[in-house]
Amino acid sequence: MVRVLVSAGSPVMEFLNQTLKALPFVEIVAATGSIREAVDMAALEALDAMIIDESLLSDSWGLQDRLAREVFPVILIITAPHAESTRRALAIHAIDVMTQDTIASLLPPLLQSFDKSSENSTLTHRSIGVYSPKGGVGKTTLAVNLAWSLARLSERTTALVDLDLQFGDIGPMVYDSPDITMRELVEGSKGRVEEDKLSRALIAVDGLSLDLLLAPLNPQYADLVESHHIREILTQLKSSHVYTLCDLPAALTDQNLSAMDQLDILMVVATPEVITLRNVARSLKVLQTLYPDPTKIRMVINRSGTGIPQARIEEIIPLKVSYWTPSGGVSPVRSANTGKPLVVLEPANALAISIENIAKMLLEEFEGSSRRTVRKDPL
Numbered sequence: 269m270v271r272v273l274v275s276a277g278s279p280v281m282e283f284l285n286q287t288l289k290a291l292p293f294v295e296i297v298a299a300t301g302s303i304r305e306a307v308d309m310a311a312l313e314a315l316d317a318m319i320i321d322e323s324l325l326s327d328s329w330g331l332q333d334r335l336a337r338e339v340f341p342v343i344l345i346i347t348a349p350h351a352e353s354t355r356r357a358l359a360i361h362a363i364d365v366m367t368q369d370t371i372a373s374l375l376p377p378l379l380q381s382f383d384k385s386s387e388n389s390t391l392t393h394r395s396i397g398v399y400s401p402k403g404g405v406g407k408t409t410l411a412v413n414l415a416w417s418l419a420r421l422s423e424r425t426t427a428l429v430d431l432d433l434q435f436g437d438i439g440p441m442v443y444d445s446p447d448i449t450m451r452e453l454v455e456g457s458k459g460r461v462e463e464d465k466l467s468r469a470l471i472a473v474d475g476l477s478l479d480l481l482l483a484p485l486n487p488q489y490a491d492l493v494e495s496h497h498i499r500e501i502l503t504q505l506k507s508s509h510v511y512t513l514c515d516l517p518a519a520l521t522d523q524n525l526s527a528m529d530q531l532d533i534l535m536v537v538a539t540p541e542v543i544t545l546r547n548v549a550r551s552l553k554v555l556q557t558l559y560p561d562p563t564k565i566r567m568v569i570n571r572s573g574t575g576i577p578q579a580r581i582e583e584i585i586p587l588k589v590s591y592w593t594p595s596g597g598v599s600p601v602r603s604a605n606t607g608k609p610l611v612v613l614e615p616a617n618a619l620a621i622s623i624e625n626i627a628k629m630l631l632e633e634f635e636g637s638s639r640r641t642v643r644k645d646p647l
Contacts, residue, residue, distance in 0.1 A: 269383070270293055270294050270380075271316045272295065272315070272319060273306055273310055274306075275299075275320050280323075281301065283368055284319060287376070288379075294379055302324075303331055306318065307334050310340075314475045314476070316340060316379075316382045318335075320344055322344055322347065322353060325356055335360040336361045344357050345366060346365055347367065349365075393505075394630075396514070396535065397513075397514040397515075397534045398410050398513070398535045399518075401547050401551040406600065409596075409610065410535070410568065410593070410623060412438060413623045415513040416473075416611050417627035418513070419476050419477050420476060421631060424511060425509040425510050426479070427478075427479045427480075427505050428481070429512060430450075430483040431483070431516050431527050433490035435483075438480065439480075439485070441603075441609075442608070446480075446482050449481075449485060450481065450483060453465055454492050466501060467508075479509070481501070499530065520551075528558070533563075533566055534555065536548060536555070536566070536587075538569055539575060540569060540571065540574060542584070545576075545584040546584060552585070566590040567585060567588065567590055567591075568591045572592040572593060574595050593626075595619065596610060596618065596619030596620065599613070
């Protein structure tokens, strides 16, 4: 879906509305006759394009610099080609200029090129699970913030699934009162997961291409979600989303293993403490037997630098560590209490930067070298 904001006067506005409403891949976020109001709205909305009637710019010279700094494409509609129109288009960094007579032929294919959903269909779906046999290591914090970062940086459809069916924390962390969870999704479904019911169960995150699928609110309903339900959910998400993140429980249950079987990457999280590392090492022996592909299992050491030294960690863990993440201090707790992911609440936090860098490395791996935009970790 291409999200468009329109700022035009009559009759250009009427013609644009008629053209845009005929395009099924376009959503008109707002339509206004005030260029100042449009610029203010643009600061609050996630847009794919803004369409501007040139006649509104004649009295709004001071807003041209703001328009030129916008990250989304700006399209200028002019009455007729002339030198002044060219100057204005250059001043606001317009991606294209068209007259009212050419809107019907030129605007639809231009907007179609902005449609990320058609681009998504050519990408290979990737699924990532975050797991630890030991609680309290920051597993859910990593899953939530990694999903937010992947969705924001990639601008691809992303799903975050809470598969910790008994004691899932994603709902309490970021969404207090869901109308529907996996309990309602599978209850009364005659043993199957209905596609339209799954789409209704997904909770869209405002301003982000991220959907949440939450665990049942009460642990007694966990058994309603069976192994085949999880397989069907993850299979259906492959056709509707580019990335799927799963927060996995500690126990190696049938449900958990059904999810792991479908993952491209399994991140195993530990903290630099001997007891935790030994528990993780025992689990890794089982997981490496089940999943011998050396690229599937990725070791993550969270709160690195706060416990035993790196050399000792590498002696205990029978797998090379792929990602080292620092302690975020008290900020992850504050983040959970406020219902906002750390990468949103405190993007400059050392842990937030580290998780964002993991997301960027994954995007480079999945989508190529054009994604090389890793931020430098703070010293």
